[in-house]
Amino acid sequence: MASSSLSRGLLGYRVNAVGLVASAVILFWLFIALFGGQFTPYPPGEIVDFDYFGPMSGQYWLGTDYLGRDMLSRILMGARYTVGISVAAVLISCFLGVVLGMMAAVIGGWLDTCLSRFLDALNSIPSKLFGLVVVAGIGSSIPVLIGVLAVIYTPGAYRFARALAVNISTMDFVTVARARGERTPYLITQEVLPNILGPVLTDMGLRFVFIVLLLSGLSFLGLGVQPPNADWGSLVRENIGGLSFGAPAVIMPSIAIATLTIAVNLLIDNLPVRIRDRSE
């Protein structure tokens, strides 16, 4: 035990170089998602080049797409959809999952059993299939996408938060609070939540990556963000015809997705043990 507490003391809350680079990339994309519309060199929906699948040039930094629209502008605008929808979905799913998970752990009994059974069943539908069927069923729009993605990833967040909260709710200080006569909302917000916050935030980051990947996958199948708007997955789908000659219009949105998801994964892998350790 002595050695582990020593290493923790050395680590502290410092984030290493890889983590810093990763968080810089994440902040960059967040900034683009919020303010990217200000920097588009051309209107993203306008055909500006007579040639299609144009190469990278001084005039069109990232080339042009299958209709001759400026890729840089379209990627800057696409960030809004990819990041925005994913952030909204991850916030909803983690909020629902964590609140239900803590309630199940603190209250226990039949509520716990019913919730766990139902959410486990939901979890045993492959995520891509579920998204495919529901989005095809009720049509694709941004609120529907957010809702579907949130529903798909709530069971995972629930399972994770419940497992952590069960450990906390058997501890003495929770028993003391119960004996004091505190009610469930107090127990959840004051006793359990502060003790599981670090791992829950880490889990939220991982879930964000899953959501970005699933959203891009759905958009790639033509079931995500609908034209004329396009997120990064739709941009790849639109321009897949340029693949056989390696057009930047296919490669650039792919790189955008990859940098975002890899950065989040790297940041989480390089977080100090104290924040992300799940067992304590």
Add this chain to the structure above:
Amino acid sequence: MNPQVVSLVLGRLGVAVITLVIVSFIVFAATEMLPGDIAQILLGQAATPEAVAGLREAMHLNDPAILRFLRWLGGLLQGDLGKSYANNMPVADLIGGRLANTLKLAAVTSMFAVPVALFLGITTAMYRGSLYDRAVNTLVVGVISVPEFMIATLAVLVFAVWLHWLPALSFTGDTTTLMGLLKAYAMPVITLSFVISAQMIRMTRAAVVETLKMPYAEMTLLKGASKPRIVLRHALPNAIGPIVNAVALSLSYLLGGVIIVETVFNYPGIAKLMVDAVSTRDLPLIQTCAMIFCLGYLILITIADVIAIVSNPRLRK
């Protein structure tokens, strides 16, 4: 067999059956939400209202949803999968050959990916912290972090566009010769292998590393055993359970991957059939495909759980 193990396994199988019923209900409910009157769509614009009403009656569309659900479930159990709305063929006929194609793809991929992933997972655990370990890990994190379609497009870019080794689309060339067959399968198999082996490498490595933390593994180190000996002779036999569990879990990623890969490469499998059925709103076909996918997924994760129970040394006698 320990009676405790038997009861745990039976309990797990019971949960799987209950889950399947809930899942079938969700699939039915989701496809019920498809807009439009099916009788109207089937008969076309020129149909008289009487004909539409008659067809609705004949297809039991006026019955309450719960009755239709039970009838559909009953039909499924008897092997009656219904008729496709789009071309009036029995769903079973449409699915038969396609399912075989998808299973073939999955089998070839597993044969290829499982040994490679196990080898990489075990050796990276053996040489943990080495340059080799870090290189493989970086690659694995990269593959896990990107969508499947990107791996597919990358494979096309590298093998078809830059190297000109393989055709960009599957099943366009001839598949009569061995070489042609290999070429047709190569691209989907390479893509899928990447998708599932990344997870498998990660989990296998974690399982072996976890075992190596045990006191008895430390003891073998103190006795001066070599690294390969510690891992292969002492750690591996105890990590078999978690590793097989990891393999079954990773294979369930095939399902998600196959949807994208069959679409990208135009592979005539069941996932392509389903994506097409979604665009033509062919309800019975979507329902059946979705049930097949969920069934496959459930079988794999149930196998993984059962193996985890059986291989738990605390339950052995």
